[in-house]
Amino acid sequence: xxxxxxxxxxxxxxxxxxxxxxxxxxxxxxxxxxxxxxxxxxxxxxxxxxxxxxxxxxxxxxxxxxxxxxxxxxxxxxxxxxxxxxxxxxxxxxxxxxxxxxxxxxxxxxxxxxxxxxxxxxxxxxxxxxxxxxxxxxxxxxxxxxxxxxxxxxxxxxxxxxxxxxxxxxxxxxxxxxxxxxxxxxxxxxxxxxxxxxxxxxxxxxxxxxxxxxxxxxxxxxxxxxxxxxxxxxxxxxxxxxxxxxxxxxxxxxxxxxxxxxxxxxxxxxxxxxxxxxxxxxxxxxxxxxxxxxxxxxxxxxxxxxxxxxxxxxxxxxxxxxxxxxxxxxxxxxxxxxxxxxxxxxxxxxxxxxxxxxxxxxxxxxxxxxxxxxxxxxxxxxxxxxxxxxxxxxxxxxxxxxxxxxxxxxxxxxxxxxxxxxxxxxxxxxxxxxxxxxxxxxxxxxxxxxxxxxxxxxxxxxxxxxxxxxxxxxxxxxxxxxxxxxxxxxxxxxxxxxxxxxxxxxxxxxxxxxxxxxxxxxxxxxxxxxxxxxxxxxxxxxxxxxxxxxxxxxxxxxxxxxxxxxxxxxxxxxxxxxxxxxxxxxxxxxxxxxxxxxx
DNA sequence: GCCGTTTTCGGCCCGACTGTTTTCAGTCG
Numbered sequence: 001x002x003x004x005x006x007x008x009x010x011x012x013x014x015x016x017x018x019x020x021x022x023x024x025x026x027x028x029x030x031x032x033x034x035x036x037x038x039x040x041x042x043x044x045x046x047x048x049x050x051x052x053x054x055x056x057x058x059x060x061x062x063x064x065x066x067x068x069x070x071x072x073x074x075x076x077x078x079x080x081x082x083x084x085x086x087x088x089x090x091x092x093x094x095x096x097x098x099x100x101x102x103x104x105x106x107x108x109x110x111x112x113x114x115x116x117x118x119x120x121x122x123x124x125x126x127x128x129x130x131x132x133x134x135x136x137x138x139x140x141x142x143x144x145x146x147x148x149x150x151x152x153x154x155x156x157x158x159x160x161x162x163x164x165x166x167x168x169x170x171x172x173x174x175x176x177x178x179x180x181x182x183x184x185x186x187x188x189x190x191x192x193x194x195x196x197x198x199x200x201x202x203x204x205x206x207x208x209x210x211x212x213x214x215x216x217x218x219x220x221x222x223x224x225x226x227x228x229x230x231x232x233x234x235x236x237x238x239x240x241x242x243x244x245x246x247x248x249x250x251x252x253x254x255x256x257x258x259x260x261x262x263x264x265x266x267x268x269x270x271x272x273x274x275x276x277x278x279x280x281x282x283x284x285x286x287x288x289x290x291x292x293x294x295x296x297x298x299x300x301x302x303x304x305x306x307x308x309x310x311x312x313x314x315x316x317x318x319x320x321x322x323x324x325x326x327x328x329x330x331x332x333x334x335x336x337x338x339x340x341x342x343x344x345x346x347x348x349x350x351x352x353x354x355x356x357x358x359x360x361x362x363x364x365x366x367x368x369x370x371x372x373x374x375x376x377x378x379x380x381x382x383x384x385x386x387x388x389x390x391x392x393x394x395x396x397x398x399x400x401x402x403x404x405x406x407x408x409x410x411x412x413x414x415x416x417x418x419x420x421x422x423x424x425x426x427x428x429x430x431x432x433x434x435x436x437x438x439x440x441x442x443x444x445x446x447x448x449x450x451x452x453x454x455x456x457x458x459x460x461x462x463x464x465x466x467x468x469x470x471x472x473x474x475x476x477x478x479x480x481x482x483x484x485x486x487x488x489x490x491x492x493x494x495x496x497x498x499x500x501x502x503x504x505x506x507x508x509x510x511x512x513x514x515x516x517x518x519x520x521x522x523x524x525x526x527x528x529x530x531x532x533x534x535x536x537x538x539x540x541x542x543x544x545x546x547x548x549x550x551x552x553x554x555x556x557x558x559x560x561x562x563x564x565x566x567x568x569x570x571x572x573x574x575x576x577x578x579x580x581x582x583x584x585x586x587x588x589x590x591x592x593x594x595x596x597x598x599x
Numbered sequence: 600g601c602c603g604t605t606t607t608c609g610g611c612c613c614g615a616c617t618g619t620t621t622t623c624a625g626t627c628g
Contacts, residue, residue, distance in 0.1 A: 248616065284611095
């Protein structure tokens with residue numbers, strides 16, 4: 001899935017908020033599930049699931065591609081049949097095949113399939129042989145003992161299903177990056193302290209820096225696997241041990257987070273780290289790549305043995321071609337080392353060298369921070385000293401504007417005084433440049449919250465949406481475009497206003513915003529607060545592709561919020577951002593010149 | 600259903616763990 005073009009046309013395609021994309025993705029996902037349940041060809045099931053994923057990742061509105069089916073089939077993974085269904089949906093609002101499929105099963109069964117431990121085979125069996133049609137009938141029949149009569153259905157399985165139902169009722173949602181990473185770091189530290197332990201690393205979607213994660217994956221090598229597994233299962237917060245094998249243990253914490261530990265030989269640590277880091281789709285392509293080279297890739301290494309009829313090579317004592325480090329394995333497959341954050345099957349297999357993605361140490365300026373003047377906890381001086389302690393050359397004071405009354409936004413008069421205070425602080429505090437800025441509300445119609453005369457007095461203007469976050473996409477696009485094109489605006493702050501797991505936010509035509517941002521030399525923010533991560537990874541990728549400037553900011557309200565930068569960096573890396581496109585990584589002078597160019 | 604630097608047909612990634620079995624199916628990642 002890698003197509004280039006201009007914004008608004010076909011181009012590398014990555015996620016989006018277009019309703020048609022989301023609807024179609026859901027439809028294909030549903031068809032995949034029903035096909036699986038009715039025992040269709042697994043590859044057909046998989047193909048539908050893949051189309052669902054592609055549609056969810058697309059940044060262009062799929063309806064813009066539908067005038068010519070060739071544009072659709074040009075996308076890797078979408079063939080004639082899927083293209084037809086997409087076109088059918090856009091024309092009629094339905095997909096006939098999906099309607100037919102829905103008639104084949106009780107709708108509640110799809111929900112039953114979501115229960116951990118229950119797959120298509122079991123659900124089908126329970127439906128056909130015990131009359132289970134939804135979660136409610138399942139619950140009832142679990143209690144009557146009726147289900148235990150089914151083949152391969154013992155008391156343990158029944159108990160596990162009961163517990164799984166309770167569990168999804170309690171948690172359900174994926175955990176945010178900023179909530180999972182501190183937990184994982186603590187576990188990794190703890191396991192590193194266990195005697196005999198050699199290496200412990202985080203893998204999975206957490207290592208890839210995804211905005212939300214399903215569970216925490218940890219990899220370790222040790223001279224004493226039993227001790228490590230015991231220590232893992234005995235950790236504070238463990239409420240249930242879900243699995244406890246020789247190489248894999250799995251526990252659930254009181255917070256509802258599931259943590260998996262894999263114990264791996266030192267010799268195959270790299271291969272295993274790669275394998276358990278994923279993504280799934282990236283791994284599939286890596287293994288296919290191995291097969292094409294007459295090699296076989298698994299979590300034990302890359303082996304010179306493509307014969308899948310035989311016993312696994314590691315079981316026969318075969319020596320791997322590469323296994324100890326990820327670098328070795330990538331190199332043996334004629335690939336540069338790919339940073340974990342971009343292992344998503346979004347074009348990484350076309351790389352000829354490791355991209356120089358932005359790093360935490362590149363960031364030299366914080367351009368979005370609040371003080372006690374609005375809703376922050378720091379004084380101007382405290383903010384400046386914290387930024388200085390983080391090694392920054394510049395910090396901007398950007399308190400809220402008057403319409404953000406809930407955040408004690410500054411009236412025009414208060415802002416004038418505040419600017420003066422910042423100027424004085426800039427004289428007083430040595431070793432850092434303090435900019436007088438404002439996070440100005442973008443009103444629902446796109447007007448800004450201060451007049452131009454006042455805005456012109458500021459060194460830096462971030463314009464952000466804070467209200468009317470449910471307006472329709474067309475209005476949202478118009479509103480944000482107006483802010484981007486405003487000659488006094490430097491940065492568009494948290495463009496969609498989304499809150500992960502809590503609020504969808506605006507759904508503007510992101511490509512239109514990017515195009516305008518490039519044209520007007522306005523930077524788009526990557527808000528590093530883990531609740532926001534706005535822009536999101538796929539939007540960043542599109543912005544990077546079209547040469548927009550980006551600004552990674554923590555939106556700090558207190559000193560510890562500076563730590564959010566890590567999440568912003570991970571997200572930026574997922575969007576393939578390099579330091580030269582990020583204004584926070586520029587030198588003091590270059591940044592100053594750029595800010596001046598808008599005055 | 601999708602795809603093609605040996606293919607328009609015949610393939611499609613790989614292994615661990617659990618619970619039920621007595622040799623393995625189902626699920627998961």
